[in-house]
Amino acid sequence: MARYIGKEINRVDGVAKVTGRAKYAAEFRAPNLAYGFIVLGTVAKGTIKSIDTRDAEAAAGVIRIFTHLNAPKLGPKASHEQAPPRATEEQDKSFRALQSDRIFFNMQPVALVVAETYEQARYAARLVKVSYNAEKHTTDTEAVRDRGRFPSQGPPPKPRGNPEEAMKIAPVKIEAEYRIPIEHHNPMEPHAAVAVWQGDRLTMFDKSQEVYNVRKHLASSFNIPEANVQVISPYVGGAFGSSLRPNYYPALTAMAAREVRRPVKIVYTRTQMFTGHGHRPYTIQKVALGAERSGKLTAMVHEALHNTSTFEEFSDNTTGFTRQVYACPNLYAPQRITNTDLSTPTWMRAPGAVSGMFALESAMDELAYALKIDPLELRLINYAEKDPESGKPFSSKALRECYRLGAEKFGWKDRKFEPRSMRDGRLLVGWGTATGIWGAFQMPATARITFKANGTAHVASATSDIGPGTYTVITIIAAEYLGLKPEQVEFELGDSNFPRAPAQGGSWTTASVGSAVHGAALAITARLLEFANRDANSPLRGAAAADVEMLDGRLQLKNDTARFVNTAELMKRNGLGEITETFEAKPSQERRNYATLAHGAQFIEVKVDPDIGQVRVTRAIEVTACGRIINPKASHSQEIGGVVWGIGMALQEATEIDHRFGRIMNPNLQHYHVPVHADVHMIETIFVEEDDTVVNPLGVKGMGELGMVGIPAAIANAVFHATGKRIRDLPITPDKLL
Numbered sequence: 033m034a035r036y037i038g039k040e041i042n043r044v045d046g047v048a049k050v051t052g053r054a055k056y057a058a059e060f061r062a063p064n065l066a067y068g069f070i071v072l073g074t075v076a077k078g079t080i081k082s083i084d085t086r087d088a089e090a091a092a093g094v095i096r097i098f099t100h101l102n103a104p105k106l107g108p109k110a111s112h113e114q115a116p117p118r119a120t121e122e123q124d125k126s127f128r129a130l131q132s133d134r135i136f137f138n139m140q141p142v143a144l145v146v147a148e149t150y151e152q153a154r155y156a157a158r159l160v161k162v163s164y165n166a167e168k169h170t171t172d173t174e175a176v177r178d179r180g181r182f183p184s185q186g187p188p189p190k191p192r193g194n195p196e197e198a199m200k201i202a203p204v205k206i207e208a209e210y211r212i213p214i215e216h217h218n219p220m221e222p223h224a225a226v227a228v229w230q231g232d233r234l235t236m237f238d239k240s241q242e243v244y245n246v247r248k249h250l251a252s253s254f255n256i257p258e259a260n261v262q263v264i265s266p267y268v269g270g271a272f273g274s275s276l277r278p279n280y281y282p283a284l285t286a287m288a289a290r291e292v293r294r295p296v297k298i299v300y301t302r303t304q305m306f307t308g309h310g311h312r313p314y315t316i317q318k319v320a321l322g323a324e325r326s327g328k329l330t331a332m333v334h335e336a337l338h339n340t341s342t343f344e345e346f347s348d349n350t351t352g353f354t355r356q357v358y359a360c361p362n363l364y365a366p367q368r369i370t371n372t373d374l375s376t377p378t379w380m381r382a383p384g385a386v387s388g389m390f391a392l393e394s395a396m397d398e399l400a401y402a403l404k405i406d407p408l409e410l411r412l413i414n415y416a417e418k419d420p421e422s423g424k425p426f427s428s429k430a431l432r433e434c435y436r437l438g439a440e441k442f443g444w445k446d447r448k449f450e451p452r453s454m455r456d457g458r459l460l461v462g463w464g465t466a467t468g469i470w471g472a473f474q475m476p477a478t479a480r481i482t483f484k485a486n487g488t489a490h491v492a493s494a495t496s497d498i499g500p501g502t503y504t505v506i507t508i509i510a511a512e513y514l515g516l517k518p519e520q521v522e523f524e525l526g527d528s529n530f531p532r533a534p535a536q537g538g539s540w541t542t543a544s545v546g547s548a549v550h551g552a553a554l555a556i557t558a559r560l561l562e563f564a565n566r567d568a569n570s571p572l573r574g575a576a577a578a579d580v581e582m583l584d585g586r587l588q589l590k591n592d593t594a595r596f597v598n599t600a601e602l603m604k605r606n607g608l609g610e611i612t613e614t615f616e617a618k619p620s621q622e623r624r625n626y627a628t629l630a631h632g633a634q635f636i637e638v639k640v641d642p643d644i645g646q647v648r649v650t651r652a653i654e655v656t657a658c659g660r661i662i663n664p665k666a667s668h669s670q671e672i673g674g675v676v677w678g679i680g681m682a683l684q685e686a687t688e689i690d691h692r693f694g695r696i697m698n699p700n701l702q703h704y705h706v707p708v709h710a711d712v713h714m715i716e717t718i719f720v721e722e723d724d725t726v727v728n729p730l731g732v733k734g735m736g737e738l739g740m741v742g743i744p745a746a747i748a749n750a751v752f753h754a755t756g757k758r759i760r761d762l763p764i765t766p767d768k769l770l
């Protein structure tokens with residue numbers, strides 16, 4: 033019986049955060065700190081003709097101005113000279129600043145002013161004059177959609193069955209094209225770094241989702257051993273993928289610090305964030321669905337294309353989950369990318385999945401109307417009982433119960449099928465549904481536990497907590513399996529000197545790092561048992577490690593708790609002040625025999641003002657099945673956040689580019705709209721817990737990103753139901769409804 037797992041527990045770092053004790057990257061201090069301010073370019077493509085830094089250099093407080101003319105080269109090679117990256121872990125080919133006169137995208141860094149104060153650096157930055165040899169640029173993905181190609185990693189996509197033939201003979205079919213604009217993560221905390229050199233040793237305080245990756249990037253940038261670099265990132269004020277890659281500012285900060293021989297700090301402005309960390313790509317999707325009159329899908333073709341940069345390949349694999357959502361024998365779901373003169377896109381919350389499922393789940397709604405079948409019923413007709421891609425069984429899948437429970441809570445049975453058939457006074461009411469899906473990923477991760485004779489424990493792993501509550505969930509897991517109270521456990525993360533952990537991304541942290549902590553706790557238990565069993569009179573004699581557990585200072589038999597030893601006394605008898613175990617958890621072999629996914633069902637009510645085209649999401653019910661929930665409080669918060677972001681993606685978010693200049697026109701929170709309180713009404717999130725013994729020892733699946741997947745589609749479907757207008761281009765702004 034779990035004491036803490038599954039109970040609502042407050043954030044262990046909550047007080048530190050609200051009182052300002054939690055230190056974010058920009059808040060670290062170092063003696064004699066200098067401040068850098070980045071100068072951004074103003075053309076989208078070409079070369080720098082000249083840079084005049086004389087006025088800037090003469091400005092008060094300026095220490096040094098770096099441009100491509102005087103900045104040292106950062107190794108091993110500039111991004112555009114290397115082959116495209118493959119996986120997050122391996123890539124170190126990202127854009128590095130001030131390496132040549134070449135302009136790859138508008139708002140590219142072209143100079144760095146380092147001064148005594150931030151204000152002096154910012155002022156002088158405005159005095160830097162840059163002229164360009166501009167070249168003809170292309171920033172509009174639409175204009176180069178014909179040049180789409182398959183990403184070079186992995187084999188070209190193969191169709192399942194014969195989708196072409198199946199589509200031809202399908203009695204009912206629909207086909208449509210969907211668009212998602214470029215979007216930006218816009219976390220509250222701006223990206224920041226403080227670099228401190230001591231000889232050829234570098235300490236870097238950074239906002240990061242993966243300190244090991246930043247360490248590697250910096251080591252290769254300066255051709256120094258990784259052991260010489262320490263990256264520290266204890267708190268992150270939201271990232272959503274924008275700190276998965278190293279970004280250009282840490283190397284730039286460290287370069288400046290090394291050159292001026294002082295610690296340097298750089299903080300992105302909100303505007304600089306728009307080209308400083310990647311974006312959700314502009315995505316064009318064509319979906320064709322063929323079905324029997326019964327509603328049974330016979331063919332699915334889902335083709336996606338999105339932008340990448342001219343110097344790097346990136347794909348968020350928009351169509352990846354399409355292969356696994358519905359039972360359908362014939363399918364083709366290729367992903368293409370096309371070059372634009374923009375910065376490289378990156379992963380942004382629920383990358384690929386939320387975009388792909390917007391198109392697919394909108395198309396399913398269109399098919400439901402073509403068939404005159406209730407949209408929820410259509411999804412049940414095509415329910416995948418086993419993985420349609422591999423034929424493997426699911427390790428667990430409670431999606432059917434999500435549909436049932438969500439529909440019941442929402443009152444779906446009262447929905448009238450016809451569009452524009454439901455009203456609230458003069459407002460049009462629409463009800464829409466969609467399916468959510470995400471992987472139950474696990475990555476290799478290592479954790480260290482030091483268990484002390486005084487009944488406390490210290491846990492460390494180089495993971496990150498970008499907001500989901502990792503500090504808390506790991507503390508809970510450690511407390512549970514060490515038999516301690518959460519307040520007796522101290523968990524530290526975000527330091528490259530701690531044992532290796534994967535990026536906090538993909539919603540895999542609890543499954544990965546949690547499993548490592550679980551393993552380390554069991555190793556501590558086994559060690560204690562070993563010591564106990566050296567004693568001929570031990571009440572635990574003959575017990576195997578699996579038979580015992582730790583609880584409140586005792587090592588006891590699970591099925592006979594009267595047989596125990598006192599751990600403090602045991603450690604004292606053996607002269608042990610503390611014992612330390614480090615454990616690496618890896619995905620099991622057994623996982624390969626199954627498809628491991630998390631699912632959800634969403635039900636959305638919108639009310640649309642027919643006179644002004646305003647859409648309000650008045651009710652959202654989201655039921656998700658993502659294994660075991662460790663901390664329901666934080667998990668509900670994640671799912672609510674997913675719904676809120678889904679509202680933003682559906683109705684508001686868009687990074688606007690003026691293609692004449694190839695320049696982002698709304699790089700600020702005044703013009704880049706995200707939901708505010710007035711946009712958020714009733715949201716209810718519900719978990720259908722699954723007892724999954726396959727995914728990992730804790731039975732947890734990914735859930736942070738799952739909560740967003742399907743929401744934009746459910747909203748678009750509700751808008752169609754309310755208005756009869758099918759909006760296939762996000763965001764659904766009032767002009768599109770008038």
Ligand code: MOS
Nearest residue numbers: 272273381537538
């Ligand atoms: Mo998330 S896009 O996996 O940081």
